[in-house]
Amino acid sequence: MATMDISRLVRSDYDRVVAVETDSAGRAVLFRRGTDDVVTREIMPFQPWLLVSGPELARALKDTSEITPLRGDGMHRVRVSFPSWSAYEDAVKDLKDLTGMNPSAPLAPYRLFTDKAQQILTMLPARLFRGMAFQDLRRMQLDIETRTADGFHFPDALRASDEVLLVSLKDSTGWECCLSVAQAGEAAMLKRMLELIQERDPDVIEGHNIFNFDLDYLDKRCKRHKIPFVLGRSRRPTFARSSRFTAGERTATYKRYDIYGRHVVDTWHLVQLYDVAHRDMDGHGLKPAARYFGVAAENRTYVAGNDITRIFEEDPETLMKYCMDDVRETDALSRILSPSYFYQAQLVPYSYQSCITRGNATRIDALLCAEYMQANASLPIPQQAQPLQGALTEAQHSGVFQNVWHVDVRSLYPSIILARGMCPAGDSERAFGRILGELRNFRLAAKDAMREASGHEKENYSALQGSFKILINSFYGYTAFSQGTFNDYVMANAITREGREILGSMRDFLQDAGAIIVEMDTDGIYFTPPPGMTDQAEMERRVQAILPPGIEVELDASYQAMYGYKSKNYALLDWDGRVSVTGAALKSRGLEPFQRRYMMEHLTMLLTGREAELPALYERFETDIREHRLPLKDFAKREILSMAPRLYAEKLAAKATKRSAAYELALQAKKEYLQGDSVEFYVTGDKKNVSVVGNARLLEEADEQQRDENIPYYLDKLAQLKAKFAEG
DNA sequence: AGCTCTGGCCGGAAAT
């Protein structure tokens, strides 16, 4: 199918590349997995490069090999290349001295691309994995179990008495293996593990929390035994450094490992990225994630963290099974979550590993900059951030409504950009709209192909179209990305303004037709149809008729009933009797579980016309709380530490933040809490009005036998909850 | 070292 040819979208002169690296001479090293499944190493001529603002600055640099003028009037209009990485590094130093500016300064007259893989992929040009399907990738899963010395609660690789007990390995060919320290000691086991990785020669090494735990631990144990920690191809050493990972509102620091010729994929990252979009997971650990995705092995062996050492001594077979189940689950999670990034790596000039750890807008930036370099076009510099008005939201009515329809605009912002032919001010090559349009067409083709395919093929098309959907929707966000080379705040404002106008005109039309608008947000409206209107297709046609060309609506769902609470907060009853709840006020993870449960039951009664049962529901909860019938967990709030507890302490001392129970508890806790960790705690005391700071206990430090939850406090919360729904 | 955006609800702490 011609439209499904990804090479039309972005050029790559090489197929089946699984990794790119550099050698000291500055050349590019391509690792390619042939159709015979053998990996070859090829050296390609390549010269490290950077951009400067003009020929004078270019000529001021020493040891350059090529100076290429770039067309157009962007700020960075000359590309300079160098015979080696050391010449490049020297030039970077000289540029700092010559200009007196750091590369990160907004007006610096030079620009660096510090990611070497990006430099190579951009210029060759090449992209990873072209001509390959996800199944062609050789993925290896790794998991270790460790001994925690008596008297300690958590593993510590630096403690002499701790050690690796088991290493489980598995790869995508079906090969599996479990090494034990009991066979010949830790040093021999580590050496064998390193040998096996060389033999199996995976393109990707996967694990759950592999960056912060397994690799770090193995690294430290290898150092102790003076075994070189060589995981890379060509027996290259492994590098680690501190880095940060962002998923939605939370960032986590992690120890980033770079393994020569391979990629490291942490399924913990994949799970968090997934949950940013879905926000319905119970936790991001391997076990909850495996259960969530329905891939937990049946009769799976579970071993609690603090039992590992004991079980290893008493029943090593059981621990080995447990460890094997872990790598199998890691593989299963990866098979679900990583294909989307595999396909993005075919487009974006980043390594596969970077496609996962870096944000959507950054990937789009890399894509656009690469197009410019291919066209020998100059690059603009980002606009300074300006205020941006967002979407239109209204909750017009609260309360229960019967027979509610939902209409929404398909891909609102991308459609506006394409329909109006919008183009960022700095995009002289008009690459933004062209790539967006091609991505959209490609996605539609992939969706069509998905419908016709089956098995692996269907999954592949599904991953392909799904990952393009995410990229496509990020194009709007990119226009307001402060570091985006082609950001444009005027355009961003024009996009949202037209979005508000479109949604507003749909609202006016529906109201004039006699519909009742319950709630609307950004690109969709929930409403009760005008009296006498029963034909959804006809309604869709009428709404469509008032919209400009290129803007398509879809009357995609209807519901038995809807309870509108406030903006972005509502509950729906579908025709099969299922209730779904939307909005932070109704289902936030920050709410105590008993509140969430009460709300769910209360809302279900409201939606199904069982208001008469509400008093009994309330009484049941009241009694349960009063008589300690609920587990302590039901009173625990969960908060994620967005900064390191130590940083909180500093900010508090400087009066730069307010006191917070979660951080105070984390600081006092027996275990060490880090940024990104979640803290579960409940309120103690015996008075309704207590300050939470100073009257809270960590759930894990609680004693179910000596209950101390604050009953008046929680009864008051229940009363407030009831009152909340009684209004309106 | 790396980062898409705004709008909105809510609880808790501090200020009034």
Place this chain on the structure above:
DNA sequence: ATTTCCGGCCAG
């Protein structure tokens, strides 16, 4: 006791 502000979490 009431208001203001901030951080957390969520919708899209």
